Amino acid sequence: MKKQYLVATILLLSTTLAQAEEQSGLAAFGAGLDGFMANIFGWFVDLIFFSVPLGEVSFPLIVGWLLVAALVFTFYFGFIQFRHIGLSLDIVRGKYTDPNPAVKEEGEVSHFQALATALSGTVGLGNIAGVGAALAIGGPGATFWMIMVGLFGMATKFVECTLGVKYRTILPSGAVSGGPMYYLSRGMAERGMGGFGKVLAVGFALMCILATFGAGNMFQGNQAFAVMSSTFSIPTDYSIFFGIGLAFLVGMVIIGGMPRIATVTEKVVPFMALLYITMSVIVLVANFNHIGAAFGEIFTGAFTGAGVAGGFIGALIQGLKRATFSNEAGVGSAAIAHSAVKTKEPATEGLVALLEPFIDTVVICTMTALVITISGVNTVANLQTQALTGVDLTRAAFMETAPIFQYFLAVAVLLFAFSTMISWSYYGLKAWTYLFGEGKGGEMIYKLIFLVFVVIGTIVQFSFVIDFSDAALFAMAIFNIIGLYFLMPIVKKEVNSFIARVKSGEIKKYK
Known part of the structure; x- marks a missing residue:
């Protein structure tokens, strides 16, 4: 009955939006909302993305905040992302999962499903459009720094996702609620700072909800339609129908909660990643004789920044920005998905989660960068004459x-946007229930609001609203990382205990 109710509501609300667009101009409403938000919250965006000048370019301090955290956790945990990568792979492949069906562990999804769900939230348009923008501004050298930050960010994901499992809540229904909201409040309370932890948790949850409706929802639908429209020559008048269809598909998934989301993402994420990587490999094979030169440009450009604004500093900043913005290490979002895993050992999911920045940034973003560099479309002349950047630069590459790759790329973009939406709907839902309480009624209200914003995002053109949601996304990192610094000794105790028991044989390897 709930499914039918949800479908009917989507259609009713979408029809209402379509009528509003025809009669009063929803696009005009969007523009008005955009200007209103800019006047009221402009200071917030300026604060979060405050930058300091470095030569010809400026450096956003929020990027430094994320980078420093990644370095601190890497050294504090003794480069755990490299020392135990084999153990991480064994866990995600189920080699430490008891095959006996009679043994039931608390949680909703497997290690692989949790990883796929979190990846579906991070592997998205940023891997296509974001890398294109980074190389258009920072040149091939930005790729080197992007890889470096991705490798260090693995340690941050390990910390936050270990804590996500340790302090999660198992509801009477068996469903799980977890993430920074819970480890900031409960973990900090254990350290005698319950009041401070509560403030951090509430701040994180508020920012998470705001980021969900913008960066995790409207932006995804908006850009997905833009790519589909330009590739298949779809008139903009049909955006409402695209939005309705997308909302319908998203609704059919999120109505089932985390188990349904995990079931879909474990199929969609490998497929979309394989599709995109296969396209990239074909390009690399077809241009095999240029690969060496491309790596040469990447390495040389990383330290010289030849031909880009700001030189070496310009390439460095663009690489740092793209890596931190892409894999979300430190933002805390992935910890919400990983908290739902079936395990009694928090460290296992931290070890699984550290694979995310490697897959997202080191593999997929680097693939995009190599394709662009080898194609030669990011030459200064091309960038100036054709004004190529973002997804247009990647498509041209x-x-x-x-030429047929543009159609496969459009499909990949659609899948990336869809998977990001369903994952972020879950992140926002858990932040919502943390603030307003668990309950089917409250959850349904949130899901309906989320689906309305899916349709709105495909219709109107936002500017400041997207900037605001991006600012909310990175404000999450401020609240989250403060707590991580206080709680990292707890993580060290957890992981040391787990690894010691693995080495002693107390924790069995079943396969």
Whole structure:
């Protein structure tokens, strides 16, 4: 009955939006909302993205905040992302999961499903459009620094996702609520700072909800339609129908909660990643003789920044920004998904989660960067004459090898946007229930609001609203990382205990 109610509501609300667009101009409403938000919250965006000048370019302090945390956790845990990568792979492959069906562990999803769900939230348009923007501004050298930050960010993901499992809540229904909201409040209370932890938790939850509706929802739908429209020549008048269809598909998934989301993402994420990586490999094979030169440009550009604004500093900043913005290490969002895993050992999921920045940034973002560099479309002349950047630059790069790739790329973009939406709907839902309480009624209200914003995002063109949601996304990192610094000794105790028991044989390896 709930499914039918949800479908009917989507159609009713979408029809209402379509009528509003025809009669009063929803696009005009969006523009008005955009200006209103800019007047009221402009200071907030300026504060979160406050930058300091470095030569010809400026450096956002929020990027430094995330980078410093990644370095601190890497050294504090003794480069755990490299020392135990084999153990991480064994856990995600189920080698430490008891095959006896009679043994039931608390949680809703497997290690692989949790990883797929979290990846679906991070592997998205940023891997296509974001890398294109980074290389358009910072040149091939930005790729080197992007890889470096991705490798260090693995340690941050390990810390936050270990804590996510340790302090999660198991509801009477068996469903799980977890993430920074819970480890900030409960973990900090254990350390005698309950009041401070509560403030951090509430601040994080508020920012998470705001980021969900913007960066995790409207932006995804908006950009997905833009790419589909330009690729298949779809008139903008049809955006409402695209939005309705997308909302319908998203609704069919999120109505089932985390188990349904995990079931979909464990199929969609490998497929979309395989599709995109296969396209990239074909380009690399077709241009095999240029790969060496491309790596040469990447390495040389990392330390010289030849031909880009700000030189070396410009390449460095763009690489740092893209890596931190792409894999979300430190933002805390992934810890919400990983908290739902079936395990009694928090450290196991931290070890699984550290694979995310490697897959997202080191593999997929680097693939995009190599395709763009090898194609040669990011030359200064091309960038100036064709004004190529973002997803247009990436598409042009693929089309240099085979024009048909633009259609496969459009499908990949649609899948990336869809998977990001369903994951972020879950993140926002858990932040919502933390603030307003658990309950089917409250959850349904949130889901309906989320689906309305899916449709709105495909219709109107936002500017400041997206900037505001991006600011909320990175404000999450401020609240989250403060807590991580206080709680990292707890994580060290957990992981040391787990690894010692693995080495002693107390924790069995079943396969």
